[in-house]
Amino acid sequence: MRVALFVTCLNDTLFPQAGRATVAVLERLGVEVDFPAAQTCCGQMHFNSGYRAACVPLVRGFADTFCGYEAVVTPSASCASMVRHYHRVVDPAVTPPPVYELTEFLVDVLGVTDVGAHFPHRVALHETCHSLRLLKVGDRPGRLLRAVGGLTLVDLAGPRECCGFGGTFSVKNPQTSVAMGLDKAADVTGSGAEVLTSTDTSCLMHIGGLLSRGASPVKTMHLAEILATA
Template sequence: MRVALFITCFNDTMYPGVGKATVTVLERLGITVEFPAGQTCCGQMHFNSGYRKECVPLVRNFASVFAGYDAVVTPSASCAAMVRHSHPVVVPGHTPPPVYELSEFLLDVLNVTDVGAYFPHRVAFHPTCHSQRMLRIGDRPQRLLAGVEGLELVELAHAEQCCGFGGTFSVKNAETSIAMGNDKSDDVLSTGASVLASADTSCLMHIGGLLSRRDAPVRTMHLAEILATTR
């Protein structure tokens, strides 16, 4: 099986460790991961801002760079949703490469829930809007976290509610975004968790920033980072 990593521009720029953690997990499971150097933005920022014409070359480049792979794995539910659902909208008739969000690939393709991780901490999980509403990944991340030795997974109240990030929404509607993020932060703090996990670093950046302003003793980690941790 030829597997490629789609790191996404956000992770590449802000959270490169998430990409490394994704590769660590996959290689531990016997998967050889390739990294096509020609990959760039999937076009989500342009698409969501109304610049659909400008998305076309990005869609075509993505298809070209990842052509021939059996699976393209990404640690971003939002970018996976963009490729699967919006690329065919940008270029009618277009069939995107087989892109999987990390938890989808682990459960649906490799059929594993125990990746050999060890993480002795109390963890709450925030399911992002794209992962639930577009990809419909359900409880796949939670099932993976439940398989981590030493980890205590606690339920997050109002988990289905948006954290308020929403890309440019947080810039154009800052006050509303902050209010939503503070509501989410309240729910995180009420769990008593020391770690908040998610499948999108963009949401973790938003929630984590608000938690840090409160000097809250909660760190944010991507799902891949937890799964990559061992004794």
Template sequence: MRVALFITCFNDTLYPGTGRAVVRLLERLGHRVDFPQAQTCCGQMHYNSGYRPDAVPLVRRFTEAFAGYDAIVTPSASCAGTARHHHAVLAAGSGDRALGAAVAATAPKVYELTEFLTDVLGVTDVGAHYPHRVAYHPTCHSLRVLHLGDRPLRLLRAVSGIDLVELPAADSCCGFGGTFALKNADTSTAMLADKMRAVLDVGAEVLCAADNSCLTHIGGGLARLRTGVRTVHLAEILAPAEGVA
């Protein structure tokens, strides 16, 4: 199986360790992972902000960069959702039939990490060990676009040493929503406060999710309050630490 890592621009810029964790994890499970150097943004920001014509060249570049791979794995539910569902909308709107065909070939091969592990590789126990009290936040895209369900939780429950606690009102939005947090700061902050309250109520040491964007938003709030709660991408819990076999 030819597997490619789609790192996403957010992770590449701010959280490269998450991408490295994905590679370590998949290599540990016996798979070689390629990193196409031509990859850039999936166009999610443009699509969500109303600049859809500007997203079309990014969709074209995505299909070219990842052509020929059997699986395109990403540690981002939001970007996976964009590539799998919204690229087709953008291609159709462009009137470019060749682009539509290219999207039809690549989109079904895009997987968020946890669905690739559970649905394609058929594993839930990846041999991870993480001796911390952890809460999982299901992000909006993982819930409502990809419908990941309990896939991330199944993987977390199989981690040895973990104390996995249920987050109250787990399916509520954290208030990030990309530019929503900027354009509707007061509402976003109120939503964030509710999410932080839930995290603190369960006494979690670590909050994890399938999107570093939401973890940045929640983690920023927790850090400003000096709560001591860390935010860690799920991939970095499932993967061994760098330098550890």
């Protein structure tokens, strides 16, 4: 199987460890991963902000860059949902490649839940809006985490509540975004978790910033980073 990594703009710029961890997990399971250097933004930010025309070259470039791969894996539920649900809305002539969020690929394609990880910490899972409502990943992230050696998965009071980031929403509506984020941060702190994880670093960036400002000891890690531990 020819598999490519779509690292995403945010991860490439601010959280490259999520991309490296994704590759580490896949290679541990015997998957050979390519990294097409021509990849750029999937157009999600432009699309969500109403600049559909600006998405067209990005959507076409994405299809050209990843053409021929049997699977494209990304550590981002939001970017995976953009490609899967909206690239053909932007340009009906484009046929997007098969894109999988990491947990989808591990559970559905490889048929794996135990990736051989060991992480002896109390972990809370933030279920992101895109993963729940567009990709419908269901319990895949939880199943993978429960199979990690030494890990204790703790419950949040509102695991499916939006954190308030919402991409450009947090820029256009900062007060509402922060209020939602503070509610989520309080939930995380009250859970007794040592680490908060998620399938999107964008949400972790937002919540993690608020946790840090509140002097909370809870750390944030992308789910791929936990799965990459050994």
